Amino acid sequence: MLTRQRKELLLSRLKEDGQIVAKSLSEEWGLSEDTIRRDLRELAGEGLLQRVHGGALPLAAPLPASPAMGNFAERQQISSDAKPAIARAAAAMIKTGQMVFIDGGTTAVQLARHLPADLKCTVVTHSPSIAVELADHPLIDVIMIGGRLFKHSIVAMGPAALDAIAQIRTDIYFMGVCSLHPEQGISTGDYDEAGVKRAIAAAAHKTVVLASPEKLDTASPFQIAPMDSVGAIIVNAGVPDALLAPYRDMGIDVVLADG
Missing domain, CATH: 3.40.50.1360 (Rossmann fold)
Structure with missing residues (x-):
């Protein structure tokens, strides 16, 4: 699977499920966790998602001011x-x-x-x-x-x-x-x-x-x-x-x- 295809699938899964768990996805897709994590880091760097421990979340809305x-x-x-x-x-x-x-x-x-x-x-x-x-x-x-x-x-x-x-x-x-x-x-x-x-x-x-x-x-x-x-x-x-x-x-x- 090409990098571009993986990233498109990751964004699609994030939209469907509201989160990505790297370990679960690596087992489902037969890919290493390192590969998934690297793709998530790059997508986060492009401003397309939010990296969290163990996976990713959609970009958070700005927090309200106090x-x-x-x-x-x-x-x-x-x-x-x-x-x-x-x-x-x-x-x-x-x-x-x-x-x-x-x-x-x-x-x-x-x-x-x-x-x-x-x-x-x-x-x-x-x-x-x-x-x-x-x-x-x-x-x-x-x-x-x-x-x-x-x-x-x-x-x-x-x-x-x-x-x-x-x-x-x-x-x-x-x-x-x-x-x-x-x-x-x-x-x-x-x-x-x-x-x-x-x-x-x-x-x-x-x-x-x-x-x-x-x-x-x-x-x-x-x-x-x-x-x-x-x-x-x-x-x-x-x-x-x-x-x-x-x-x-x-x-x-x-x-x-x-x-």
Whole structure:
């Protein structure tokens, strides 16, 4: 079979079945898997399909942009009922004596508000909003990271913030993101903010993503990290199982927050 004929058959099978499994097709057609994989790579290079592990899929439609790209005031109105439930589930993860990093963002502010009055721990943050929320907490020690204020997320950024973050090791990092997607990973709308979040995650034993519903299966311009760097995702209990299955399949702990 000529290369051109194989490629035409591959595209025809992809259209019919919606996917190509290289191993199954090699057995059916009596061809080596290497031959099938090579043809798939070339077709992907021509922009005719999407290569995935073990085969190919049709070209994906562009992922929707996250509504979390709006300014702080606008984001406070999005999923306003969902965020307190996520915050309560996150607060329940923190144990006495731990050192945790709480990110900036509207869901993170809710987390700070839901920390129990009898919780004794250390909170590190680069968010003035989080620090103010915890100023009157009787038992929580607050370490404030400084730097240039990034007004979109109300957090400190820049070289000073990165230097301070590099000196601290935390048990849990509660990360706020604009978007998360099984293949595109966790992402945000600013290049420098992505780098700061990456640095915080690198200094944490576990990263927990606070994922209000509008952020799932969306993509923002700048990747923070692939999904395999995430230890857990906290989502609302009403999110469809089909939307969460890919994350569970990666071994990520999906925590369902009840309203």
